[in-house]
Amino acid sequence: MSNSILKVFGARIKSIRLEKGLSQEQLGLIAELDRTYISGIERGLRNVSLINIERLALALNIEPAELLKFSESDHV
Template identity: 60%
Template sequence: MDEQLLLCFGSHIKSIRISQQLSQEQLALKAGLDRTYISGIERGKRNVSLVNLVKLAKALNLPLSGLMSFDTGFSND
């Protein structure tokens, strides 16, 4: 269940990044994070901290709620 959630979140981040025509490197620079960390998020390998969620939201010009609005793949969504 946790792996599925991380994969869904990573896919959501990737789709936002691509829709804004940003590379992983560009997003990483805007967020003050490492490119490999962004890659890990998008592949569902990283469980992102609240601090880094806020950094990502700011870098993507989204409210935190917008960043967290994604389909988890669970039936109760």
């Protein structure tokens, strides 16, 4: 059970964040999460929990399920 889901999730968050024109700082403020935590998520270093997945989804104005929809382009 590799940590690839952490990397793919992180890449997904980063691609949606950039799509929405948000900085890590801005996403952190909206989601009430620290910028360094956002940075760690995007680098695939954080085993994000449901409650924070929901915070990120709300902040990015997207359904939580969409955050776990990994396309080929999200694979790093």
